[in-house]
Amino acid sequence: MGAVIVITSGKGGVGKTTTTANLGVGLAMLGEKVVLIDADIGLRNLDVVMGLENRIVYDLVDVVEGNCRPKQALIRDKRYDTLFLLPAAQTRDKNAVTPEQMKKLCAELKEEYDYILVDCPAGIEQGFRNAIAGAERALIVTTPEVSAVRDADRIIGLLEAADLGDPKLIINRLRPDMVKRGDMMDIEDILEILAIDLIGVIPDDEKIIISTNRGEPVVANDNGSLSGQAYRNIVRRVRGESVPFLQLYKNSSIFSRLKKIMGLSG
Amino acid sequence: MNLRALLNALAGKQDSKDIAKERLRLVLVHDRTSVSPEFMEQIKEEIIKVISKYMEIDTANTVINLHKTEGTAVLEANLAIKAIRRPG
Ligand SMILES: Nc1ncnc2c1ncn2[C@@H]1O[C@H](COP(=O)(O)OP(=O)(O)OP(=O)(O)O)[C@@H](O)[C@H]1O
Numbered sequence: 001m002g003a004v005i006v007i008t009s010g011k012g013g014v015g016k017t018t019t020t021a022n023l024g025v026g027l028a029m030l031g032e033k034v035v036l037i038d039a040d041i042g043l044r045n046l047d048v049v050m051g052l053e054n055r056i057v058y059d060l061v062d063v064v065e066g067n068c069r070p071k072q073a074l075i076r077d078k079r080y081d082t083l084f085l086l087p088a089a090q091t092r093d094k095n096a097v098t099p100e101q102m103k104k105l106c107a108e109l110k111e112e113y114d115y116i117l118v119d120c121p122a123g124i125e126q127g128f129r130n131a132i133a134g135a136e137r138a139l140i141v142t143t144p145e146v147s148a149v150r151d152a153d154r155i156i157g158l159l160e161a162a163d164l165g166d167p168k169l170i171i172n173r174l175r176p177d178m179v180k181r182g183d184m185m186d187i188e189d190i191l192e193i194l195a196i197d198l199i200g201v202i203p204d205d206e207k208i209i210i211s212t213n214r215g216e217p218v219v220a221n222d223n224g225s226l227s228g229q230a231y232r233n234i235v236r237r238v239r240g241e242s243v244p245f246l247q248l249y250k251n252s253s254i255f256s257r258l259k260k261i262m263g264l265s266g
Numbered sequence: 267m268n269l270r271a272l273l274n275a276l277a278g279k280q281d282s283k284d285i286a287k288e289r290l291r292l293v294l295v296h297d298r299t300s301v302s303p304e305f306m307e308q309i310k311e312e313i314i315k316v317i318s319k320y321m322e323i324d325t326a327n328t329v330i331n332l333h334k335t336e337g338t339a340v341l342e343a344n345l346a347i348k349a350i351r352r353p354g
């Protein structure tokens with residue numbers, strides 16, 4: 001029996017789709033059977049991030065309306081044959097799907113696949129309700145900015161109310177240089193405010209944009225990119241492994257250095 | 267505190283990330299306490315249920331309010347008591 005995980009954020013443009021694609025590819029690289037569901041109806045994106053936009057025949061709405069069987073709508077990935085995409089409908093609106101239909105679909109898919117990752121649309125309305133309906137785990141993506149963290153806080157409350165407790169946090173687009181000079185909130189700052197568990201930190205990385213241009217998620221590129229490594233680590237944590245966090249920057253506090261010299265901290 | 271924060275403090279400056287954090291903290295106090303009327307009603311009913319074990323409450327004259335000021339929030343409950351039960 002597989003796991004259904006929703007990737008959500010509240011605020012738009014923080015990296016949900018990028019994260020869904022990379023985690024999907026990363027899980028498939030380890031041999032897992034994975035389905036990615038693009039729940040962003042009307043603003044389909046996961047297909048282009050995955051480089052599968054030319055293969056779409058049926059979509060999510062076709063499946064829930066019974067125009068085809070789920071299997072017929074699933075698009076197999078180009079490189080990983082245990083990875084599938086269920087694309088969103090582009091010319092319909094969010095109300096074309098109900099939470100009950102999503103629940104039923106996810107329940108059906110997890111009979112056969114190890115991981116169902118649901119790419120949630122921005123916002124807290126119907127599209128969000130649909131995306132979380134069938135999920136039993138949630139990953140919240142945020143960036144180190146006031147508005148994104150604020151929206152993440154709101155989402156945490158809504159997930160709790162929907163009995164989706166214990167969500168894990170992904171901090172995306174961190175810029176070590178800015179953190180160092182005190183112009184970007186640090187990982188600890190954000191964790192202190194949101195008070196949920198961290199599952200990974202992804203640096204702001206132009207390689208993400210380059211790989212998205214090609215439709216090949218960065219996680220699969222063996223080009224030594226930090227973002228690719230960060231995603232591979234999150235994949236392992238999603239599978240339950242405990243993996244040390246990447247050191248994206250050195251702690252420059254003189255007191256922590258002094259403490260280290262005096263042997264007070266490790 | 268690190269060296270930069272120390273120098274900033276001496277110069278009377280503040281890192282923009284500390285300003286961000288402080289603003290977030292304040293805005294979240296407001297966000298987290300903006301609760302719906304139904305939720306307030308639910309809180310009210312449960313408070314009355316608990317207190318009723320010890321006192322007879324005049325539910326019609328019971329008011330519960332959430333007051334928000336900058337940086338803090340206070341839950342105020344005014345329960346009109348009809349009678350106090352004898353301790354068992
Ligand atoms: N770590 C990163 N470094 C650099 N660019 C990034 C990073 N993460 C995401 N991006 C870029 O940010 C943009 C938004 O990302 P993405 O589409 O994944 O966000 P989203 O949360 O799915 O947006 P929406 O809310 O519109 O669905 C994309 O152009 C993506 O390439």
Ligand SMILES: [Mg+2]
Nearest residue numbers: 016017040045
């Ligand atoms: Mg998206």
